[in-house]
Amino acid sequence: MTKPLALVAGAGAGLGQSLLARFEQGGFTPVGLGRTAPLNPVGEFHTLDLADEAAVPAKIADIIGTHGVPQIVVHNTAELVIAPFADTSLDDFSRTWTSMVQTAFLLGQATLPQMAKANGGSFIVSGATASLRGGAKFAAFASAKFALRGLTQSLAREYQPQGVHVCHAILDGIIDTDRSRDLHSLDPAKMMKPEDIAEAYWQLAHQPQSTWTHELDLRPASEGF
Known part of the structure; x- marks a missing residue:
């Protein structure tokens, strides 16, 4: 029996x-998309510029031709720019929008x-604290995250009646990775565990x-809000 497809962009x-x-643990065929392949990637990985309007539909059509229409799709791209507004270049500003909003548009x-024509499924978008409020020096990042949240709301209202569960997950904290430990002097106990976030996404994708x-x-329980 063919396993259903789970597609993660970013x-x-x-x-x-x-x-x-x-x-993969839940019985799906895992396929990842991104600019740079990690060491020992889980499942199948395709190196792809997720903002390329020609390459994205072609690559996803090829993946669907091989594995079928995805039952789970996650948009998980990010481009963090932190700078005073006066020092934020137009290139930096545009890059955040291209990396987060344009990629979600093309992925959607x-x-x-295809999902609406098939048996539905779940389309989950990763947001951030900046999806809800803009902070000093986060003009580029927050404006794109606000737009991504609005795009996701519109997609939900259009596609949920067609059987596709569209979700926006606000990740209000620092995700515990090797890179974030290098950048932030936080107690790892106060950081978000990637595997715990993944479990929450799994549950979202399987809601009745x-x-x-x-x-x-x-x-995290220690995070103020």
């Missing part, structure tokens, strides 16, 4: 790989109509239709 080391590992167009969540916020 499947780098950390959360992306933890998501693929959880989906390549998968959602009578109790679908559109937006879920996740944070």
Whole structure:
């Protein structure tokens, strides 16, 4: 029997790989997409510029031709720019939008109509604290995360009646990775474990239709809000 497909866009080391590992554990065929392949990737990995309007639909069509229409799709790309507004270049500002909003647009167009025609499924978008409030020096990042949240709401209202569960997950905290430990002097006990986030996404993807969540916020117990 063919295993259902779980597709993760932004499947780098950390959360992306933890998501693929959880989906594989649950009986899915895990396929990751991203600019750079991590060491020893889980499942199948395709190196891809997720903002390329020609390459994305072509690659996803090829993957669907091999594995079938995905039952789980996760948009997990990020481009963090932290700078005073006066020092934020137009290139930096545009790059955050391209990396997070344009990629979600292309991923949605390549998968959602197909999922609606098939047996539905789940389309989950990773948000952040900046999805809800903009902080000083986060003008580029927060504006793109706000837009991503709005895009996800619109997709939910269009595709949920067609059987596709569209969710926005606000990750309100620092994800525990080797890179984040190098950048932040935080107690790892106060950081978000990628495998725990992956478990929450798994549960989102398996909610019964009578109790679908559109937006879920996740944070460490020590995080203020």
